[in-house]
Amino acid sequence: ERPNGAGINESERHRLARRARGLERELGAGLQVVDRAQDPVAWDLFLALEASGWKAEAGTALASTASDAAFFRRMCAGMSATGHLELVALEAGGRTAAMECHLIEEGATFVIKIAYAADLHRYSPGYLLGVRVLDGFDRQGLDLADSCAAEDNAHIDRLWPARRRIQTVLLPTGARSAARSGSRAAARSGSGAARRSPAAARARGCRCAERTRA
Secondary structure (H helix, E strand, O other), X not given: OOOOXXXXXXXXXXXXXXXXXXXXXXXOXXXXXXXXXXXXXXXXXXXXXXXXXXXXXXXXXXXXXXXXXXXXXXXXXXXXXXXXXXXXXXXXXXXXXXEEEEEEEOOEEEEEEEEEOHHHHHHOHHHHHHHHHHHXXXXXXXXXXXXOOOOOOHHHHXXXXXXXEEEOOOOOOOHHHHHHHHHHHHHHHOOOOOOOOHHHHHHOOOOOOEEXXX
């Protein structure tokens, strides 16, 4: 299992350094990473950044749907109030080039959303921020950092090559359901526990999947 960031070789790091210098020249100041989780203005800025590029064209940006945008604001308000939100921004010269939204809990960080300024895309601001975020994760000594991305995402795979298998397990609720499930499992396998395959789960109208995450 390779550590996160291991997919970036020296040549790639030199290329990113050149892009960072180009972005600094464009914005007229040095880049810095700032956590803006406590700033309600930044919540709307994240929505605007995400809506500045292809996600808006595809209709998948949070701001494309009023209810999704409202949910994001409520989530930021609730999570920031309890210390479970990071909204890290790559900034320079009074502009925000990219942002990541993280949910944090007891040594684990989940990168649930990424956004960047579409007019600065030639400098790869989202990638530049991602590298800096990973360096920060290493310093924090986290037990788990999850990119929340699909396993075949080539961009994320370069930053997050390490993997941990995650499984979704369905558990019955209520004494009668538990008893029936236990009886069926015992009849099938001779034990009191069984794991339903994804295909079987779909046949029964259930949602069950195994996947890998960065």
